[in-house]
Amino acid sequence: MKISIIKIGGNVIDFPEKLDEFLALFAKFPGHKILIHGGGVLASRFGESMGVMPEMVDGRRITDKDTLDIVTMVYAGLINKNIVAKLQALKVNAIGMTGADGNLIRSIKRPVKGIDYGFVGDIQEINxxxxxxxxxxxxxxxxxxxxxxKKGQLLNTNADSIASALATSLAKDHHVNLYFCFNKAGVLIDEKNENSIIPLINEDIYAELRKENVIHSGMIPKLDNAFEALKKGVHHVWIGKAENLLLAAKGKKSGTIIERQRYDLY
Amino acid sequence: MKISIIKIGGNVIDFPEKLDEFLALFAKFPGHKILIHGGGVLASRFGESMGVMPEMVDGRRITDKDTLDIVTMVYAGLINKNIVAKLQALKVNAIGMTGADGNLIRSIKRPVKGIDYGFVGDIQEINxxxxxxxxxxxxxxxxxxxxxxKKGQLLNTNADSIASALATSLAKDHHVNLYFCFNKAGVLIDEKNENSIIPLINEDIYAELRKENVIHSGMIPKLDNAFEALKKGVHHVWIGKAENLLLAAKGKKSGTIIERQRYDLY
Structure with a gap:
């Protein structure tokens, strides 16, 4: 079957109106679809109100026991269940899940190498x-x-990695497209110009863009991950703004499509 | 199919060791099974740590917006997902759910009649x-x-009512037994004597026990609910201590069995 995997982050979740707008689009998105979300700033806000301050090492958040409890409450409870209830109202038969539910995603606690990230999980297997x-x-x-x-321990896991892992695992038997909703309109030639979207990136174009330093810093791991997913059989990866998701579904110009080899998409 | 519906409350959930012991028993419980849980004192404790004090009217908790957020986080997030992870470790393929997930339980906000209970849901339909x-x-x-x-609003619902509603709805097509884990060993002749369990109550025995005032006050609604479930097709209702659940499953003497008509159970 054809499956779309759609990931949203804090720039949608943190704003109730944006989230409602997004869910209305998601409801209209055709075919089988899986929504992946993290938690945005809500987890930090709740943690602080309970006296649990985010602990950072080298700019990375450490998930201690209290932080794990908070992210479990906020991600799996508050955010997930409100999204599900709203989608149900939009006639989407949504079912909210952690990786523990039905053993959907088994991970292992990240080994300590210099930094102890605490209860952070690296994905091992998708059901x-x-x-x-x-x-x-x-x-x-x-x-x-x-x-x-699978030994009784919940683990905090990167939502982008969950989206990629689900997409690549499902790609073995299905036609899978992966959509990353981003805070920019796509991969931009000029970061400050939202109209400078690169509509399509394939391996040749990517090599060229990196050579010319058009794509640099934070976009490199994102695109490397996208190409990794394509190599593992994902059909295409889309990066763009949540509000343009339906255009993307209809194959209309919006955001950046990443594919292994160019083909006539538009 | 044969389905067992097992409800646990605060006297199990609030004590990590008791919860672990219970889950080990639940894992060994034979056949198809559905676990129902509320939240115990954890929700109040988290609420208080966030400055949300439980609001009570006539001894009943009012679920305002902040309280709803907290019970959603604690019941659907913290407690539910930790139970699921622990059951997965015990090789039970558990899947955690609210009534919103897959539209499992649709309820309506309780109408205001004198008291406004806030975001409290009365069950309408089971999927x-x-x-x-x-x-x-x-x-x-x-x-x-x-x-x-089903209009986008989450609602706080009595866990006993969920257990009964699931049992009676499923009883239309299946052989359903309902187990209420209780803080006493069963229905007792003498409340202070845990050895005075009444092993079996049917309609005739119930009428007799009420006439003699052996069953009174808080036990009456519990037993009325049990007989209501039996009338709607549930095979039997068990009331007893969580630690005796496996004995109950094996048909051995433990707790109180409630049935419409006596038959030779032991």
Whole structure:
């Protein structure tokens, strides 16, 4: 079957109006779809109100026991269940899930190498059979960033990595497209100009853009991950603004499409 | 199919060791099973740490917007996902759910009649088709006390009512038994004597016990609810201590069995 995996982040989740707008678009998005979300600033805000301050090492958040409890409450509870209820009202048969539910995503606690990230999970295995069962029953999974180690421990996991891992695992048997909703309109030639979107990037174009230093710093790991997903069989990866998602679904110009080899998309 | 619906409350959830012991028993419980849980004192504790004090009217908790957010985080997030992760480690293919997930339980906000209970939901409809799909796929639902109105609103719902509603709805097509884990060993002749368990109550015995005032006050609504479930087709209702659940499953003497008409159980 054809499956779309759509990831949203803090720039959608943190703004109730934007989230509602996005969910209305998501409801209209055709075919089987899986929504992946993290938590944005809500987890930090709740943590602070409970006296749990975010602990950072080298600019990275450490997930201690209290922080894990908070992200579990905020991601898997507050955000996930409100998204599910809103999608149900929009006639999407959403089912909210962590990686622990039905053993959807098994991860391992990141080994300590210099920095101890605490209860952070690196993905090991996706239960694609479960996804098949749910999609075939007309359910649309809404997956948050909490996974488990199958030994009873919940783990905090990067939502981008969950989206990529789900996409590549499902790509073995299905036609999978991956959509990253981003705070910019796509991959831009000029970061300050939202009209300078590069509509299509393939391996040749990517090599060229890197050579000319048009793509640099933070975009490099994002695009490397996208090409990694394509190599593992994902059909295409889209990066763009949440509000342009439907245009993307209809194959209309919006955001950046990343593909291994160019083909006539537009 | 044969389905067991097992409800646990604060006297299990609030004590990590007791919860672990219970989950080990639940894992060994034979056949298809659905676990129902509320939240115990954890929600109040988290609320207070965030400055949200429980608001009570006539001894009943009012669910305002902040309280709803907290119970959603604690029931659907913290408690539900930790139970699921622990059951997964015990090789139970648990899937955690609110009533919003897959539209499992639709409720309506309780109408204001004198007291405004706030975001409290009274159950309207159970999605038994979804339960069939999940159980047939080898999944064991773990259901918490959050439901939704199918219009985008989450609602706080009594976990005992969820257990009864699931049991009676599923009883139309299945052989359903309902187990209430309680803070006493069963229905007792002498409240202070845990050895005075009444092993079996049917309609005749119940009438007699009420006439003699052996069963009074708080036990009456519990037993009325149990007989209501039996009238709607539930096979039997068990009331007893969580640690005796496996004995109950094996048909051994433990707790109180409630049935419409006596039959030779032991």
């Amino acid at each position: 694609t059979e479960l996804v098949d069962t749910l999609l075939s029953a007309g359910l649309q999974p809404v997956v948050n960033a909490i996974t488990h180690d | 038994t088709e979804l339960v069939d799909t999940l159980l047939s796929a080898g999944l064991q639902p773990v259901v918490n006390a959050i439901t939704h109105d």
